[in-house]
Amino acid sequence: PIPIWLDSDPGHDDAVAILLACSLPQVKLLGLSTVHGNATADFTFTNGVRLLEFYAADPGVKVWRGADKPLIRPTRADPEIHGANGLGGADELPDLADEGVKARLERSKGLKAIQGMASAISETYRSGEGQKVTLIATGPLTNVALFVSVYPELIEGVEQIVFMGGGVGIGNRSPVAEFNILCDPEAAQIVLDVPIPKVMIPLNVTHTALLTSSRHAQLLDPTSDWKEGLLPGATTPLRSVLSSALSFFVETYKSTFGFMDGPPLHDVLTVAYIAAPQLFRTTRYRVDVELGVSHSMGETVVDLYRYRQCDDSWGRSGLNCLVATDADVPKIFDIILRAVHLCDDR
Ligand code: BDR
Ligand code: CA
Numbered sequence: 001p002i003p004i005w006l007d008s009d010p011g012h013d014d015a016v017a018i019l020l021a022c023s024l025p026q027v028k029l030l031g032l033s034t035v036h037g038n039a040t041a042d043f044t045f046t047n048g049v050r051l052l053e054f055y056a057a058d059p060g061v062k063v064w065r066g067a068d069k070p071l072i073r074p075t076r077a078d079p080e081i082h083g084a085n086g087l088g089g090a091d092e093l094p095d096l097a098d099e100g101v102k103a104r105l106e107r108s109k110g111l112k113a114i115q116g117m118a119s120a121i122s123e124t125y126r127s128g129e130g131q132k133v134t135l136i137a138t139g140p141l142t143n144v145a146l147f148v149s150v151y152p153e154l155i156e157g158v159e160q161i162v163f164m165g166g167g168v169g170i171g172n173r174s175p176v177a178e179f180n181i182l183c184d185p186e187a188a189q190i191v192l193d194v195p196i197p198k199v200m201i202p203l204n205v206t207h208t209a210l211l212t213s214s215r216h217a218q219l220l221d222p223t224s225d226w227k228e229g230l231l232p233g234a235t236t237p238l239r240s241v242l243s244s245a246l247s248f249f250v251e252t253y254k255s256t257f258g259f260m261d262g263p264p265l266h267d268v269l270t271v272a273y274i275a276a277p278q279l280f281r282t283t284r285y286r287v288d289v290e291l292g293v294s295h296s297m298g299e300t301v302v303d304l305y306r307y308r309q310c311d312d313s314w315g316r317s318g319l320n321c322l323v324a325t326d327a328d329v330p331k332i333f334d335i336i337l338r339a340v341h342l343c344d345d346r
Contacts, residue, residue, distance in 0.1 A: 001028040002134055002159075002274055003124050005117055007066065008267065009037025009139030010047040011086055012249040016242070016336065017138050017267040018048070022057040023339040023346075026275040029057070030120040030133065033064040033113035037139035037183055038078050039086030041068040044139070047086050049108060050093050053100045054241065056346045063104070066113030066143035070184035078179060081252045089248025092241045114147040121157040132159035134274055137191075138267035140180050141165070145187035148194045160197040162274060164267045166287070166300030167203035168323065172257070177298030178203050181289060185298045189289040198321045199273060200287060202300065205280075205324045206266035211246060213262065215333055219243060219340060236344050265336070272332045273324070281326040284319040 006021045006029060008014040021029045032052060034044040048063040069075040082088060094101050121133045135158055137144050144163075148155060165180035165188065173179045181188045192198065211219075220235050220243045235243070246263075253263035273280055286303040290296045302323060 001026055003028050003030055003131065004134045004136055004274060005030050005033070005120055007033045007035060007113065007135065007137045007139065007143050008048065009035050009044045010051060011038040011082055011267070012245055013265050013267040014038070014138045015051050015087065015245065016265055017271050018051050019055055019343055020268060020271040020275070020336065020339045022052065022055050022061065023343045024271070024275050024335070027271065029061050030124070031062055031064055031116045033066045033116055033143055035066040035139045035143045036068055036070070036075055037180065038082040039084070040077060041065065043086045046096060049104050050095065050101055053098065053104050054093055055343050062111055062116070063108040064111040064113045064116035067146065070140060070142055071145065071186045073184065076183050080256055083248060087245055090241055090245035092244065113143045114150055117147045118151045118154055121154050125157040132157055134159045135161045136270045136274065137161065137163040138270055140183035141187040141191045142184045145190035149190065155194065155196055158196045160199060161191060162199040162201065162270045164201045164206065164270050166200055168302045170203055171299065172203055174298065176296050178300070181300055182298030185289045185291050189291060192287055192289065192320055199282065199324065200300070200321050201269045201273065201324045205327050206264045206269055208327060209265050209269055209329050209332060210262040211250065211265055216243065216246065216262065218337060222344065238344050239340065268336060269327060269332065272335050275335060279328040279331050280324050282322040282324050285321060285323050286319050287321040287323065
């Protein structure tokens, strides 16, 4: 399996990305770090712990807490979409009083995100004779930017950085800015500048990966994947919690953005990309972030027509990022169902 580190701000779609990361056989999750974003850093951290416990992830996978705020800008959160605690609707998820959650919290106490990334990357490199770790980011890029800045000597131990963020000419928190990038545009630019291969999964693609009502029904119904002892039509605790959390997400996407066919499962595409890159099309472009305080603040400026490749005067020529342009959503949804099935069986 491909060794991965997941940095996230759970969050509904992050929660499903975490499920894939700790369940799919194609990947091995070395650690989960959390960052400010969809909710405060307190909530994203405890949500990460609660989710790993609920998914019965390997007890060795710890949650490493990261940045409470962006590098420079004021902190944002997104209660309108994810609820005040980041996981609105997930009321049945084990809470902080749960013994398993308490034990996991204890094991993760005081751990710092960038230190976790550093030790996972250096240990993998050493013990795997040069094996590299893939960094996946599904929230604002603050932790990843701090990691590459504080540990430049470990850059060679990173296979690639796959992040959900940005858009090609579109946004979801301004006409042209996507939430993760808008939360910490400077961090995103630092990551785009680092000499590690990068893959950006933009809104243009994630907006095709909708949790439609028929996919939602499939997610809830385990009978297509028959489990012994389970009555047809009955569901499992995993599916039931996922479904009630995602129902909340369905409603907020309807009321905020008018997505009537279901919300995009943005973050899930990052882990799916690692597990099945053949399901995506990508093109290499120059990508930079608009850092000014302007109408386009936080925009990912994607150089579709290669203006900057031939203009060194910018000081930053070079095609720095693979940008996903298309994804085979039905097959990706099969991967999601597979992960749910595997997690159900744990
Ligand atoms: C991104 O912002 C958050 O709402 C989601 O978790 C996703 O990472 C989409 O813009
Ligand atoms: Ca996210």
